[in-house]
Amino acid sequence: MNLDTLDQAFEALKTYDWGADGSALQPLDEAVVATRADAAARQALEKRLAETLTTGISRDAKDVVCRLLMVIGTAASVPALASLLADAELAHMARYALERIPAPEAAAAMRAALPQLSGLLRVGVIGSLGVRRDVESVPALAALLDDPDPAVACAAAVALGAIRTPDAAAALAGSSVSHAEVRRATTDASLACAESLLAGGQRAEALAIYRRFAGEDQPKHVKLAATRGILACAGQSQ
Amino acid sequence: MGSHLRPTRRQFLQTAGAAVAVPYVITSSALGQNGVPPASDRIVMGGIGIGNMGNGDQDAFLSRPDVQYVAVCDVRAGVREAAKGKVDKRYNNTDCQAYNDFRELLSRPDIDAVHVATPDHWHAIMVIEACRQGKDVYCQKPETRTLREGPLMVEAARRYARVVSGGSQRVLDDYRGIVDKCWGGVLGAIKSINVNVGPLSQPCNLPAEPVPPDMDWDMWLGPAPWAPYNSKRCDGNYGTSGNSWRSYVDYSGGGMTDWGAHHFGGATFAVDVREQQPEEVIYHEHQGQPYLSFRYPDGLLIHHNRPHSENLAVEVLPGEERPAKPVPSYKGTGGIYGDFLECVKTRERPFRDIELAVNTVMISHLGIIAYTLQRSLKWDASKQEFPDDAEANRFLDRARREPWQL
Numbered sequence: 290m291n292l293d294t295l296d297q298a299f300e301a302l303k304t305y306d307w308g309a310d311g312s313a314l315q316p317l318d319e320a321v322v323a324t325r326a327d328a329a330a331r332q333a334l335e336k337r338l339a340e341t342l343t344t345g346i347s348r349d350a351k352d353v354v355c356r357l358l359m360v361i362g363t364a365a366s367v368p369a370l371a372s373l374l375a376d377a378e379l380a381h382m383a384r385y386a387l388e389r390i391p392a393p394e395a396a397a398a399m400r401a402a403l404p405q406l407s408g409l410l411r412v413g414v415i416g417s418l419g420v421r422r423d424v425e426s427v428p429a430l431a432a433l434l435d436d437p438d439p440a441v442a443c444a445a446a447v448a449l450g451a452i453r454t455p456d457a458a459a460a461l462a463g464s465s466v467s468h469a470e471v472r473r474a475t476t477d478a479s480l481a482c483a484e485s486l487l488a489g490g491q492r493a494e495a496l497a498i499y500r501r502f503a504g505e506d507q508p509k510h511v512k513l514a515a516t517r518g519i520l521a522c523a524g525q526s527q
Numbered sequence: 528m529g530s531h532l533r534p535t536r537r538q539f540l541q542t543a544g545a546a547v548a549v550p551y552v553i554t555s556s557a558l559g560q561n562g563v564p565p566a567s568d569r570i571v572m573g574g575i576g577i578g579n580m581g582n583g584d585q586d587a588f589l590s591r592p593d594v595q596y597v598a599v600c601d602v603r604a605g606v607r608e609a610a611k612g613k614v615d616k617r618y619n620n621t622d623c624q625a626y627n628d629f630r631e632l633l634s635r636p637d638i639d640a641v642h643v644a645t646p647d648h649w650h651a652i653m654v655i656e657a658c659r660q661g662k663d664v665y666c667q668k669p670e671t672r673t674l675r676e677g678p679l680m681v682e683a684a685r686r687y688a689r690v691v692s693g694g695s696q697r698v699l700d701d702y703r704g705i706v707d708k709c710w711g712g713v714l715g716a717i718k719s720i721n722v723n724v725g726p727l728s729q730p731c732n733l734p735a736e737p738v739p740p741d742m743d744w745d746m747w748l749g750p751a752p753w754a755p756y757n758s759k760r761c762d763g764n765y766g767t768s769g770n771s772w773r774s775y776v777d778y779s780g781g782g783m784t785d786w787g788a789h790h791f792g793g794a795t796f797a798v799d800v801r802e803q804q805p806e807e808v809i810y811h812e813h814q815g816q817p818y819l820s821f822r823y824p825d826g827l828l829i830h831h832n833r834p835h836s837e838n839l840a841v842e843v844l845p846g847e848e849r850p851a852k853p854v855p856s857y858k859g860t861g862g863i864y865g866d867f868l869e870c871v872k873t874r875e876r877p878f879r880d881i882e883l884a885v886n887t888v889m890i891s892h893l894g895i896i897a898y899t900l901q902r903s904l905k906w907d908a909s910k911q912e913f914p915d916d917a918e919a920n921r922f923l924d925r926a927r928r929e930p931w932q933l
Contacts (some may be wrong), residue, residue: 307754308733411777413930416926420926479685509661514688
């Protein structure tokens with residue numbers, strides 16, 4: 290890794306914006322690969338990248354930094370990334386990194402941000418917690434199933450359907466939504482939980498879910514899914 | 528309308544007809560004559576993403592007597608109005624509805640099936656939502672943009688027993704010579720097959736241009752990171768060298784996925800591993816040039832850009848035989864489109880069933896990750912992850928821009 294060119298790339302980052310020459314930042318990509326076997330150098334690179342997020346560099350430059358932290362970010366980058374979760378322009382790219390950083394601190398930061406956010410920004414964080422299958426967020430997500438914002442309630446249902454634990458299934462079973470979109474999301478998430486429970490040998494719990502969706506009041510394809518699930522619970526061919 | 532109140536298609540047509548007007552004349556087309564099914568027995572379809580490939584898909588479905596095409600959706604007003612005009616001309620009426628938001632089209636209870644030909648970063652969201660709404664789907668290739676999307680699409684299709692077909696017609700149509708030799712046992716047992724395809728997509732930093740007044744730019748971007756409009760960023764042409772969305776990482780895997788869906792699809796078909804996924808990606812360098820080998824559970828290899836090797840060149844295992852098997856083919860008539868429609872009627876799985884399509888495109892995704900990390904990778908198909916490889920697992924998916932999620 291050539292430190293001079295890396296310095297030049299960090300310098301270029303200060304004025305980087307849409308339309309700028311992307312090759313000026315190439316040394317940053319190269320440094321990601323070059324530091325793979327050098328923990329100290331990787332740590333220094335990460336620290337330097339995370340620090341740029343608190344400076345006045347452009348949205349485009351922060352976009353680039355978040356993409357790099359998606360690859361090399363650790364718990365050390367989480368505070369800088371989490372500070373962007375309430376920024377409408379940068380929240381997505383913050384999650385772009387946080388969603389993929391395996392450190393539990395990344396999920397914890399998003400859980401902590403959840404009550405502070407509203408609207409789309411809250412929806413985004415809910416989605417990322419779901420993708421991470423973050424079981425610790427189940428109580429918070431369960432509480433959001435009845436949120437007056439249908440987008441938030443839908444997002445919570447989808448996230449619980451991604452997490453698929455018995456607790457997630459129970460939360461979905463306890464919701465009583467009337468909004469059509471939320472109901473569809475809750476139905477799909479419940480069916481996903483049932484599949485997971487059945488695969489894990491919890492037939493009775495899966496069967497209880499399937500029975501809820503097998504009635505004549507359900508759309509044809511939902512009733513079909515539930516009926517197939519009931520047959521699967523009984524060990525019969527689908 | 529609440530989904531629990533969903534009527535059957537016939538009931539919907541009856542209700543809609545009564546609500547709008549009582550026709551003075553019932554046409555022979557509506558009643559069904561000369562081999563044309565009556566309107567109530569046709570597959571009611573809509574199309575989402577009607578640009579380049581979508582335009583061709585629309586033509587194919589619109590020409591079918593067993594299809595009643597009723598809706599189009601595109602984020603470019605000019606494109607969707609042109610697409611609506613084509614439908615209206617075909618049926619000699621003005622009934623086709625045009626939508627900017629695919630969710631409105633998918634919420635229509637009268638629509639049985641949709642075709643999706645948006646840029647790749649939208650495919651999974653739309654296919655899964657269509658399944659949740661009880662629609663069958665024909666989705667253009669490459670069907671996925673990330674590894675995580677594929678199993679979720681298959682899961683949605685299976686959960687609701689939907690017919691979901693991928694969109695590579697070339698898998699069967701273009702590689703028939705090598706497919707017939709392999710399946711016919713002429714070559715004996717296969718050791719490896721090579722695929723030459725590329726390039727990988729690149730980051731995009733094009734400057735801002737004014738958004739065309741007839742375009743919903745935010746909806747075009749959808750789950751992808753926000754970026755300013757630039758005509759080259761979103762052009763639907765088939766190039767991968769900077770003048771189209773197929774060039775850029777947020778929307779496409781480049782030629783590696785775009786043509787990879789065809790070539791890897793042909794290769795996996797020829798050597799009969801369509802239902803499997805590789806368990807290892809081996810990274811090689813030859814005179815400074817990287818290339819890959821995908822190793823399948825039975826030891827078979829699919830090489831990518833192996834030096835001095837032709838596209839779909841097959842290596843055989845000397846002295847080992849392979850019993851001849853009948854070559855799977857399309858059902859119905861009319862190529863891959865007819866295959867999809869036939870399966871919509873019979874509820875069979877189509878030739879390019881979504882699971883087989885996912886198994887193809889994931890090869891491209893694995894390859895992109897191996898080239899990016901410049902090393903070999905193990906793959907656990909049962910867990911859909913890189914075992915004990917936290918670095919590679921970061922590339923399984925990418926966060927979607929709010930409000931979009933999977």
